[in-house]
Structure formats: structure tokens, C-alpha cells
Amino acid sequence: MSEAHAHFHERRVVALCGGVGGAKLAFGLAQKLGENLTVIVNTGDDFEHLGLTICPDIDTVLYTLSGLANRVQGWGRADESWNFMEALAQLGGETWFQLGDRDLALHVERTRALKAGVPLTEFVAETAQRFGISSRILPMCDDPVRTVLDTSEGILPFQRYFVERRCAPKVKKISFQGAEAARPSQSVTDALQSADLGAIVICPSNPYLSVDPLLAVPGLQALVQAAAVPVVAVSPIIQGKAIKGPTTKIMDELGVEVTSAAIAAHYADLIDGLVIDSADSGEGEKLPIPVHAVPTLMSSDEDRVRLAGEVLDFAAMLASIPARQKAASS
Amino acid sequence: MSEAHAHFHERRVVALCGGVGGAKLAFGLAQKLGENLTVIVNTGDDFEHLGLTICPDIDTVLYTLSGLANRVQGWGRADESWNFMEALAQLGGETWFQLGDRDLALHVERTRALKAGVPLTEFVAETAQRFGISSRILPMCDDPVRTVLDTSEGILPFQRYFVERRCAPKVKKISFQGAEAARPSQSVTDALQSADLGAIVICPSNPYLSVDPLLAVPGLQALVQAAAVPVVAVSPIIQGKAIKGPTTKIMDELGVEVTSAAIAAHYADLIDGLVIDSADSGEGEKLPIPVHAVPTLMSSDEDRVRLAGEVLDFAAMLASIPARQKAASS
Numbered sequence: 001m002s003e004a005h006a007h008f009h010e011r012r013v014v015a016l017c018g019g020v021g022g023a024k025l026a027f028g029l030a031q032k033l034g035e036n037l038t039v040i041v042n043t044g045d046d047f048e049h050l051g052l053t054i055c056p057d058i059d060t061v062l063y064t065l066s067g068l069a070n071r072v073q074g075w076g077r078a079d080e081s082w083n084f085m086e087a088l089a090q091l092g093g094e095t096w097f098q099l100g101d102r103d104l105a106l107h108v109e110r111t112r113a114l115k116a117g118v119p120l121t122e123f124v125a126e127t128a129q130r131f132g133i134s135s136r137i138l139p140m141c142d143d144p145v146r147t148v149l150d151t152s153e154g155i156l157p158f159q160r161y162f163v164e165r166r167c168a169p170k171v172k173k174i175s176f177q178g179a180e181a182a183r184p185s186q187s188v189t190d191a192l193q194s195a196d197l198g199a200i201v202i203c204p205s206n207p208y209l210s211v212d213p214l215l216a217v218p219g220l221q222a223l224v225q226a227a228a229v230p231v232v233a234v235s236p237i238i239q240g241k242a243i244k245g246p247t248t249k250i251m252d253e254l255g256v257e258v259t260s261a262a263i264a265a266h267y268a269d270l271i272d273g274l275v276i277d278s279a280d281s282g283e284g285e286k287l288p289i290p291v292h293a294v295p296t297l298m299s300s301d302e303d304r305v306r307l308a309g310e311v312l313d314f315a316a317m318l319a320s321i322p323a324r325q326k327a328a329s330s
Numbered sequence: 331m332s333e334a335h336a337h338f339h340e341r342r343v344v345a346l347c348g349g350v351g352g353a354k355l356a357f358g359l360a361q362k363l364g365e366n367l368t369v370i371v372n373t374g375d376d377f378e379h380l381g382l383t384i385c386p387d388i389d390t391v392l393y394t395l396s397g398l399a400n401r402v403q404g405w406g407r408a409d410e411s412w413n414f415m416e417a418l419a420q421l422g423g424e425t426w427f428q429l430g431d432r433d434l435a436l437h438v439e440r441t442r443a444l445k446a447g448v449p450l451t452e453f454v455a456e457t458a459q460r461f462g463i464s465s466r467i468l469p470m471c472d473d474p475v476r477t478v479l480d481t482s483e484g485i486l487p488f489q490r491y492f493v494e495r496r497c498a499p500k501v502k503k504i505s506f507q508g509a510e511a512a513r514p515s516q517s518v519t520d521a522l523q524s525a526d527l528g529a530i531v532i533c534p535s536n537p538y539l540s541v542d543p544l545l546a547v548p549g550l551q552a553l554v555q556a557a558a559v560p561v562v563a564v565s566p567i568i569q570g571k572a573i574k575g576p577t578t579k580i581m582d583e584l585g586v587e588v589t590s591a592a593i594a595a596h597y598a599d600l601i602d603g604l605v606i607d608s609a610d611s612g613e614g615e616k617l618p619i620p621v622h623a624v625p626t627l628m629s630s631d632e633d634r635v636r637l638a639g640e641v642l643d644f645a646a647m648l649a650s651i652p653a654r655q656k657a658a659s660s
Binding site for chain 2: 086109
């Protein structure tokens with residue numbers, strides 16, 4: 001283990017990440033790797049609300065990695081008050097999306113910065129620094145990409161589906177508006193093309209809602225495929241269930257079996273190995289790619305760091321296999 | 331007294347008003363007149379800050395008339411928290427202008443409404459209704475007018491001078507950007523042309539910073555002059571001092587004597603009578619217009635209501651004099 005870890009002590013790791021579930025692993029990776037970790041975060045959940053540009057996944061990663069996150073509710077800040085929302089309700093404003101008083105500062109300051117022409121990448125980097133985060137946090141791109149769901153209740157922007165309608169409508173199709181015109185930022189490109197890169201990790205985020213928007217940015221998937229390093233995904237499925245969020249429901253609605261095999265198939269062109277839960281180790285033996293079965297439930301900080309270690313060890317092991325498909329093709 | 335009061339029980343009164351000092355009298359008038367009071371408020375203090383449109387005088391009047399105002403600090407809401415500001419400071423945002431968590435809801439919702447094309451007049455009317463205010467509160471216009479000061483430290487927008495620099499720079503000249511292109515709203519015009527109008531009151535606001543912007547809106551001063559009703563101003567000066575704010579300092583810097591006589595001269599073309607403090611009753615005898623000397627310091631709600639009653643009685647008395655200049659010219 002310690003030998004495998006050593007593999008990454010001087011190499012960089014890139015993690016692709018959505019919100020809550022992914023951020024937990026990103027936290028563990030950040031503890032292991034510090035400034036050698038770059039987290040590329042989904043911005044398909046971003047939206048304009050009350051005149052503010054809100055980036056829920058970016059903010060969850062910022063709050064989680066800085067220790068400011070509310071661990072119970074899974075979003076927002078731990079030490080929070082709600083007086084703004086109360087006053088907004090009194091004014092008849094829209095209250096379906098909860099904005100804490102402290103959290104609001106991030107949205108107001110970001111909106112101001114973006115309007116002043118500061119790229120999102122730069123604002124996030126500066127905020128991460130102010131929050132004392134040594135790892136790099138990058139938006140998947142600086143262009144607006146918006147996840148939109150075609151549902152049983154019609155076309156819904158992501159947050160209307162996810163927060164206002166609590167994922168109740170049946171999902172028929174997921175699309176990423178603006179993706180075709182988007183490009184990975186120079187920082188994203190540099191991170192994935194770094195000569196020091198040692199591995200790429202796909203966090204246990206929702207593949208359809210949180211990771212697919214990243215891969216929909218033209219060029220980003222190709223950058224991952226072109227990197228001559230192991231790409232390891234962590235399955236968000238444990239015994240036919242997702243820990244959090246609508247992953248299971250969406251897989252059902254899209255007609256996909258709720259198994260880690262389906263996750264492996266979803267990322268087939270991309271990954272060299274899959275980390276699955278030890279409860280599913282029987283399933284792992286049937287998969288066509290290397291599998292590492294370990295406990296994947298992250299209830300504590302220790303769980304997060306331990307899983308991050310397992311993921312890095314697995315990637316190091318894959319890197320040491322000369323015959324792996326990726327190395328052969330690059 | 332009660333007979334004079336009766337004069338206004340079925341007539342409308344328009345008050346011209348700035349922030350704190352003026353809002354106190356507006357509160358007293360609102361207690362007396364309810365829905366028969368229309369307050370036309372200065373918007374020259376309005377500014378864009380952190381991407382939000384902030385209207386300090388409008389908000390002071392809204393908070394004062396609804397009972398939400400912080401009576402100690404003289405601005406903002408009484409029941410307030412400051413977690414947004416604390417988080418904004420952590421992000422390196424601009425903190426020279428204090429925005430409470432509850433107060434912020436008004437700025438965010440107003441900015442959203444204005445961007446959606448709602449006129450300021452309509453937003454303020456709806457907010458006043460939500461706050462349970464029966465009197466009408468009208469911005470002086472829906473067009474942006476911005477008070478700008480030419481000072482010893484160069485050109486300063488109003489809030490930079492007033493809040494950030496705490497009125498320290500010496501004022502050479504005051505101008506109202508955008509005023510020449512502004513027009514009184516239909517609601518302002520209707521209020522001043524109402525057949526039911528009984529009096530116009532100029533509140534004891536700073537004449538140079540709070541009332542002059544109103545009078546700079548082309549047509550507004552003419553509407554006041556054309557109204558065939560008494561126009562009564564309340565002097566903000568008591569024994570050579572202003573109760574609050576930089577009135578005295580600015581009068582000094584502009585080379586004007588700090589007396590109620592100077593206030594009377596400033597409003598010479600406009601008013602039919604001046605209410606001055608009883609401590610200055612000796613000065614009143616020398617003025618060329620009718621003067622009513624009463625205690626003008628408003629420390630309590632009772633003071634506000636009492637002064638409002640005195641102002642209305644004075645106006646009723648002026649209305650009963652057939653020879654007064656205004657009635658003769660109309």
C-alpha cells in the first residue's frame with residue numbers, strides 16, 4: 001500500500017466531480033494529495049436565480065474541501081443563518097431554492113466578478129485560495145453549459161427538476177445546452193495534458209447528471225482518453241442502490257440496469273478500472289475491466305481518506321501493468 | 331387645532347422627503363393621514379453596488395413607515411443580522427457599505443424586478459403594500475438620477491462621499507447626473523395635480539442632498555409651484571445646527587449661513603410657510619414668509635406625530651388666508 005501511494009507523491013491526479021457524493025471523495029483525495037490534486041467540476045447544474053449566477057457543484061466542492069460544508073444537509077455551509085430567505089418570502093420573492101445568508105456572499109461576489117469580466121476559473125481559484133484549499137478546483141469550462149431534462153412534466157432546467165420538483169418527474173432525456181459551443185479552459189487542458197499526471201479519477205457522482213455534462217464539453221473526453229495514465233471510476237452504486245440523489249431512479253427511467261456493470265458500460269470508452277463496493281464483489285468478477293472491491297460508503301472523514309487511498313493504490317497498480325489497453329493505445 | 335386638522339381629513343397631502351430626518355416626519359404624517367398621504371422620495375442617493383440597485387432613501391422610508399426601521403443606527407432594519415457581510419469580507423468583497431441579511435432581500439428582489447422591466451414606482455408600491463403601509467410611497471422618478479459631489483478629493487458619487495468617506499471631503503458643488511433626461515412618473519404628476527390635494531410638505535431633510543435632487547427632475551418643481559395649495563417646509567436647522575448628517579458642514583462649505591433664514595431663502599420660489607424650531611422663534615420674526623415655531627426635534631413616535639399635526643395645522647391656517655401669494659398667482 002505505502003509503496004503504491006508513493007507512486008503519486010510526486011505526480012498529479014485529476015478528479016472529475018459533481019456535487020455531494022463526488023465531493024466526499026475529492027475531500028479524501030485532497031487530504032492525500034494536497035496541491036497535487038486538481039478537481040474538475042461539473043457546471044451543468046449552474047443557473048441564474050434572482051439575478052445571481054449560482055454554481056451548486058462548484059460551491060459544494062469549495063465548501064467540502066475547506067471544511068465549511070454542512071455535513072448533515074449535504075449542501076451549503078455548516079454555520080448558516082436564513083434571515084435573507086425569511087425577508088425574501090415577506091417580499092413575495094421566489095423561495096424554492098434555499099440561499100443561506102453566508103452562502104449568498106459567494107453568489108453575489110461571483111455574479112459581480114463574472115459581470116466585470118473575470119472568468120469563472122479565475123474566481124473559483126481565488127475563492128479556493130481564500131478558503132485555504134491547496135488543491136486546485138477548476139470549473140469544467142468558462143462557457144455556460146446548462147443541463148436540461150426532458151421529463152414527464154415537459155422540459156425542465158436542472159434545478160427546477162432537482163430542487164423545486166425534488167426529482168419527481170420521470171426523466172426521458174438529458175441534454176446539455178450550450179455544450180456544443182463550449183471549450184475546456186486552458187487550465188483544464190493543461191491539467192489533463194500535464195507531464196506529471198499520474199491518474200485520472202472519476203468520482204462517484206451521478207454519471208448522467210454530474211459527469212456526462214463534463215464529457216459533453218467538446219474536447220474534454222478526448223483529453224481524458226489521450227492521457228497516458230490510468231483512468232479509474234468509483235461506482236456510485238452499492239447493492240443496486242445509490243447512496244444519495246436520483247441516480248437509481250434515473251437509471252430505471254432511462255432503462256439501464258442499476259448495477260456497477262452498467263456504470264462500467266457507461267464509461268466503457270474512458271476507464272481502465274472500476275472501484276466497486278465490497279458488497280458487490282461477486283458482480284465485479286463478471287466485468288470486462290479490472291475491478292477493485294472495497295467499502296465505498298463514505299460516512300466519516302476517515303472513510304473518505306481511506307477510499308481515496310484505495311483508489312490511488314488501484315490506479316498505481318493499473319499503471320504498473322504494461323499490457324493495459326490505455327497504455328497500448330497511447 | 332382639531333378644526334384645522336379636519337381640513338385635511340378628506341384631502342390629500344404630498345410630502346417631499348429624503349432619508350432619516352425626513353422619514354421621521356413622514357412617519358408622523360402617515361399616522362395622521364394614512365392613505366391620504368403620498369410621500370415622494372429622493373432617489374439621487376441610489377447606486378449600483380455589488381451588482382445590486384440600492385435605494386437608501388426609499389428603503390429608509392419603507393422601513394420607517396412600516397415600523398421595521400432600526401431607530402438607533404438610523405438606517406436599515408431593527409431585527410438584523412450581518413452574516414452575509416462577514417462571509418463577503420472573507421471573500422475579499424467590498425465591505426464599506428453595510429448590507430444586513432434581511433435588508434439584502436429587498437436589494438436582490440428589487441434588482442431582479444428592475445431587470446425584468448418592472449418600474450421602480452411599481453416595485454416600491456408593491457413592497458409598501460406587503461409591509462402593511464397604507465400611505466403611498468413614490469420614487470421621485472423611474473429614471474436613474476445620481477447625486478455626484480465635486481469635492482476636495484475630486485468627483486465622488488454620493489454613497490462614496492456619504493458612507494465610505496463619512497462626509498469628510500469638502501464639498502464644492504453638487505450635481506444630479508441624469509436629471510436632465512428624467513421625468514416625474516405619472517404617479518408623481520397625478521399626486522401633485524390631484525383635485526383633492528390639500529397641502530405639500532417639504533420634510534426636514536438635507537435641502538442640498540435630499541430635496542434638491544427631487545427639484546432637479548424637470549417638471550417636478552413646476553408641479554409643486556402650480557399646485558394651488560400651501561407648500562410648507564420644515565427647517566432641519568435648530569439653533570445653527572442640523573440634528574443629523576452633514577447639512578451644517580455642507581452649508582458652511584457652500585458659503586451659506588447655517589440658519590432657518592437660509593433654508594427659507596433656498597426654498598424661496600417654492601414655499602408659503604416655514605416651520606422652525608421654537609428655540610429659533612426670534613429668528614422667525616425676521617423672515618419674509620409666515621413662520622410657525624414649534625419644537626422640531628423628533629426623538630419619539632409621539633414627537634413625530636405631534637410635529638406632523640403642527641405642520642398640518644400650519645398648512646390649514648395658510649390655506650385659510652385668502653391673500654397668500656400662492657393662491658393669488660394660481
